[in-house]
Amino acid sequence: MRILLVAFALLLPLPAAAVEFTLQGELKQGALLYGQTLPGAAVMLDDSTVPVAPDGRFLIGLDRDAPASVTVMAGRDGVIDARTLEIQPRDYDIQRIDGLPPEQVTPPQELLDRIAREREQLVAARLSERIAADWAGGFAWPATGRISGVYGSQRILNGEPRQPHYGVDVAVPEGTPVRAPGDGVVVLAAEDFFYQGTLVMIDHGLGLKSTLMHLSKLEVKTGDVVTKGQVVALSGKSGRVTGAHLDWRVNWLGNWIDPAQLVPPM
Numbered sequence: 548m549r550i551l552l553v554a555f556a557l558l559l560p561l562p563a564a565a566v567e568f569t570l571q572g573e574l575k576q577g578a579l580l581y582g583q584t585l586p587g588a589a590v591m592l593d594d595s596t597v598p599v600a601p602d603g604r605f606l607i608g609l610d611r612d613a614p615a616s617v618t619v620m621a622g623r624d625g626v627i628d629a630r631t632l633e634i635q636p637r638d639y640d641i642q643r644i645d646g647l648p649p650e651q652v653t654p655p656q657e658l659l660d661r662i663a664r665e666r667e668q669l670v671a672a673r674l675s676e677r678i679a680a681d682w683a684g685g686f687a688w689p690a691t692g693r694i695s696g697v698y699g700s701q702r703i704l705n706g707e708p709r710q711p712h713y714g715v716d717v718a719v720p721e722g723t724p725v726r727a728p729g730d731g732v733v734v735l736a737a738e739d740f741f742y743q744g745t746l747v748m749i750d751h752g753l754g755l756k757s758t759l760m761h762l763s764k765l766e767v768k769t770g771d772v773v774t775k776g777q778v779v780a781l782s783g784k785s786g787r788v789t790g791a792h793l794d795w796r797v798n799w800l801g802n803w804i805d806p807a808q809l810v811p812p813m
Contacts, residue, residue, distance in 0.1 A: 568621040568628040570607065575635035577698060577805035579755070579797075580607040588623035595800070598676050598753045606682070606753045608799025609634060611699050611711055639699035639711070658741065665740045672735040672748050672756070673798050679752030681730035686809040687775055689728045689759055690782060690793045692719040694813070698805040713803040714760070714796035721763055721791040723782040727773040728757050728795065728810070736769045743794075744786025747779050754800040761786050761794055 568588075572580035582597075582605040584590060590597040590605050597619075599605045607619060613634050620629040654662070696716030702709045727749055734756065735748040745762040763783025773779055784791040797804040 576637045584621040591620045608802040610802035643703045682751040684730045686729045692717045714794045717793045724778045725780040733771045758796045
């Protein structure tokens with residue numbers, strides 16, 4: 548990555564039209580941007596390399612806490628187009644809950660060790676890269692029902708900020724069919740994770756992945772190819788939840804994307 552940065556720095560910037568670098572999408576936290584550049588071009592987001600399809604298509608994911616500005620660069624054959632994008636902030640639902648028993652805020656060490664092992668599996672699956680454009684087929688809701696949890700919300704327990712909620716919760720009865728939100732390959736199908744319960748993670752290509760959580764039954768296994776609308780699991784209440792629902796999360800190379808902005812209103 549450092550070598551590529553040096554290479555970019557040595558190039559003289561030319562007009563944007565020279566590399567035909569375009570982006571589509573809203574410049575706001577939690578958004579997914581669709582890019583196009585010349586075949587064979589290299590693309591970077593700040594200091595990170597962005598995977599690019601052979602035809603020049605690429606994605607840019609803006610995290611829940613994306614900074615006020617980011618820099619996207621595309622270059623080929625000694626030509627570079629660098630742009631600074633101004634990112635619109637969003638307001639998130641923040642809840643403060645005080646007076647909880649300590650054990651409800653900080654799990655015991657043996658449980659923390661289990662959570663750490665499971666997190667390693669999830670991170671490894673999320674950061675795997677597959678140069679494919681399954682995402683180009685579009686997305687659909689994996690289940691329909693009342694929205695019971697929104698992207699970006701967060702709780703502060705006894706003054707300690709908890710991890711934000713990075714997905715969209717859909718309240719559905721246990722046993723409801725859960726469908727693949729888009730085409731892709733199952734990179735992780737696992738049972739009995741502490742927080743997530745039974746889950747399916749689908750790789751849509753170029754670093755974009757969906758995770759479907761709190762399931763009761765798996766209908767696919769790791770390595771399966773799936774198509775949008777295919778039943779991949781049944782909903783449930785596994786993991787750390789208070790009731791049956793589906794939690795759908797979308798991640799792009801470590802950046803959490805708002806799933807609701809990928810699909811029409813339910």
